[in-house]
Amino acid sequence: QVQLVESGGGLVQAGGSLRLSCAASGRAFSSYAMGWFRQAPGKEREFVAAISWSGGTTSYADSVKGRFTISRDNAMNTVYLQMNSLKPEDTAVYYCNAAFSIALIATTKLYSWGQGTQVTVSS
Numbered sequence: 001q002v003q004l005v006e007s008g009g010g011l012v013q014a015g016g017s018l019r020l021s022c023a024a025s026g027r028a029f030s031s032y033a034m035g036w037f038r039q040a041p042g043k044e045r046e047f048v049a050a051i052s053w054s055g056g057t058t059s060y061a062d063s064v065k066g067r068f069t070i071s072r073d074n075a076m077n078t079v080y081l082q083m084n085s086l087k088p089e090d091t092a093v094y095y096c097n098a099a100f101s102i103a104l105i106a107t108t109k110l111y112s113w114g115q116g117t118q119v120t121v122s123s
Contacts, residue, residue: 002026002111004096009117012086020081020117022096029098030074035105036081038092039116045095049081050105057102063089086121093118 008020020036035050049070050059058070069082079096093116099105 002028002098004098004111004114006094006096006114006117009094009119011120011122014086014088014121014123016086016121017082017084018086018119020083020094020119022079022081022114024077024079024096024098024111026077029077032098032100032110033102033105034070034072034079034096034098035102036070036079036094036096038090038094038119040089040092043092047106048094050099050102051079052102059102059105083119086119088121088123091119091121 003025005023012018031053033052036048037045038048039045048061048064049068051070051072055072067085072079095113095116098110099108
């Protein structure tokens, strides 16, 4: 059973930065696309960013383009989300998950959700 462990969240002022990490157990990590998602209070979980298995292709939600960068280290079984120029509307619990391809990341998830990591941006 693959486990996903997110970390790196915290409280930051608007305009600040955070770097989230998602560590995955299991040798198949490098075979799958990985994605970040977030859920704000009272809202549905939404797609944030995704990266192909090789790291060569990335995709972002319009709301974070130009501010967030997704990357991965397959040797470390870890995917990262660098978040810059944070806004109060970025406040949410952030989760990661996997899919067979970057095209499927928004609609299909391979693993159970982890506990997520809380990001709070103050104005």
